[in-house]
Amino acid sequence: MPRTTINCPNCRQPVTAEIQQVFDVGVNPQAKQMLLSGAANMVVCPHCGFQGPLATPFVYHDPEKELLLTFTPPEMNLPPNERERIIGQLINQVVENLPPEKRKGYLFSPQPALTMQGLMERILQADGITKEMLQAQQDRVNLIQRMLEMSDDVLTEVAKQNDELIDEQFFTLLSTLAQASQAGGDRETFQSLAELQKKLLPITTFGKEVEQQSKDMEAAVKRLQDLGNDFTRDDLLDLLIDVSENAVQLSVIVSMARPGLDYEFFSLLTERISAADDETANKLNKLREELSEMTRRVDEQITARQEQSRRNLEALLGAPDIRQATLQNLPAIDEFFLQVLEQEMATAEQAGNQDRLNKMQQIIAAIQEASTPPGAEMLQKLIEAPDDETVDQLMKENQESIDQEFLDLLTNVMMQVQDSDDTETADRVRSIYRKAVRASMQAGMQAE
Numbered sequence: 001m002p003r004t005t006i007n008c009p010n011c012r013q014p015v016t017a018e019i020q021q022v023f024d025v026g027v028n029p030q031a032k033q034m035l036l037s038g039a040a041n042m043v044v045c046p047h048c049g050f051q052g053p054l055a056t057p058f059v060y061h062d063p064e065k066e067l068l069l070t071f072t073p074p075e076m077n078l079p080p081n082e083r084e085r086i087i088g089q090l091i092n093q094v095v096e097n098l099p100p101e102k103r104k105g106y107l108f109s110p111q112p113a114l115t116m117q118g119l120m121e122r123i124l125q126a127d128g129i130t131k132e133m134l135q136a137q138q139d140r141v142n143l144i145q146r147m148l149e150m151s152d153d154v155l156t157e158v159a160k161q162n163d164e165l166i167d168e169q170f171f172t173l174l175s176t177l178a179q180a181s182q183a184g185g186d187r188e189t190f191q192s193l194a195e196l197q198k199k200l201l202p203i204t205t206f207g208k209e210v211e212q213q214s215k216d217m218e219a220a221v222k223r224l225q226d227l228g229n230d231f232t233r234d235d236l237l238d239l240l241i242d243v244s245e246n247a248v249q250l251s252v253i254v255s256m257a258r259p260g261l262d263y264e265f266f267s268l269l270t271e272r273i274s275a276a277d278d279e280t281a282n283k284l285n286k287l288r289e290e291l292s293e294m295t296r297r298v299d300e301q302i303t304a305r306q307e308q309s310r311r312n313l314e315a316l317l318g319a320p321d322i323r324q325a326t327l328q329n330l331p332a333i334d335e336f337f338l339q340v341l342e343q344e345m346a347t348a349e350q351a352g353n354q355d356r357l358n359k360m361q362q363i364i365a366a367i368q369e370a371s372t373p374p375g376a377e378m379l380q381k382l383i384e385a386p387d388d389e390t391v392d393q394l395m396k397e398n399q400e401s402i403d404q405e406f407l408d409l410l411t412n413v414m415m416q417v418q419d420s421d422d423t424e425t426a427d428r429v430r431s432i433y434r435k436a437v438r439a440s441m442q443a444g445m446q447a448e
Contacts (some may be wrong), residue, residue, distance in 0.1 A: 072087065
């Protein structure tokens with residue numbers, strides 16, 4: 001999401017925030033979860049401590065369900081003309097991200113939502129989630145809120161009484177709430193939710209299953225690592241036979257070692273079957289069927305993710321502002337996207353398509369920009385400053401940037417250089433850290 005400077009809704013001091021106004025599932029499959037979790041458009045003010053969602057107009061688009069929703073927070077009190085202008089610009093972004101053949105009539109009849117709750121219900125109803133299911137989800141939310149206030153003894157008893165409700169959806173919701181708190185800068189709530197999850201795992205039926213699956217996954221990874229880097233197909237087959245009774249371990253090893261399960265591997269397995277007695281042959285035949293099905297599913301998943309990444313890339317390349325579109329859809333940029341991007345760059349280079357290459361370079365530049373920690377550029381200037389007076393002047397000119405995020409960055413850098421041979425840089429970073437802490441405290445006192 002693009003970072004911008006806004007005024008804190010509470011104290012009106014300038015703060016840096018990440019604002020997203022287009023949630024397009026067709027471009028970023030994670031957009032729905034980001035919106036529903038409440039993690040989007042959160043503001044954390046380093047001056048007054050305010051944290052909460054920023055009131056901003058936005059649109060939600062799901063091309064597969066032909067769903068286009070708009071929302072303008074009532075508290076903004078925007079005049080109708082201004083509201084229509086902003087929403088119109090956002091809808092234009094959605095339309096421009098679609099190829100012409102996919103621009104259908106529903107795009108010209110967006111559905112306005114009067115409240116955030118109403119918008120979320122429409123999104124969920126389009127997924128086939130009924131009001132009864134929504135109520136069950138609310139019951140889980142209420143249970144989590146109550147559990148956060150309970151002592152360990154009471155928590156254990158309440159967990160037993162609500163064991164059926166504490167299921168996969170419950171733990172997914174718990175994780176989503178924790179992620180939203182972390183994204184919003186609410187570390188205290190994040191830690192409380194993480195601690196609650198840790199407590200519930202060993203005392204609930206589903207939690208115990210999750211713990212066992214986690215142990216099986218760790219064991220599978222370790223056993224594969226123990227084979228070393230030069231293991232043979234025989235080694236891999238022996239390992240898969242050994243774990244064949246454990247579905248989790250078998251699945252993990254297949255997904256991690258998929259390139260090794262090739263034609264030669266299955267030929268080797270067939271030879272083992274031919275040479276085995278009837279009982280062993282039956283077991284190996286069953287294993288061969290399971291491995292064939294597992295590799296098929298893994299290949300389908302890889303193909304689907306590659307195709308989605310290819311569609312995401314084409315949508316970004318067709319966006320009027322490639323940099324902005326990339327920054328708005330960073331969650332969709334994963335290893336599959338980067339692989340597709342590398343392949344398409346090679347193809348464009350071979351074809352001499354310089355225009356397409358230039359556009360893909362814009363995507364790479366935006367990704368690199370987003371991967372640079374906020375404040376890194378200013379920190380570099382402070383480290384390279386010729387004297388303390390210049391450091392003080394730079395901090396004065398960039399007072400709004402000296403927030404907790406910048407202090408965290410400084411702390412990380414300080415830990416990295418403290419044991420290095422470059423004592424001059426280490427001393428420099430420590431001096432900058434002391435000055436930054438002092439400047440942050442002074443800003444906080446002025447705000448009060």
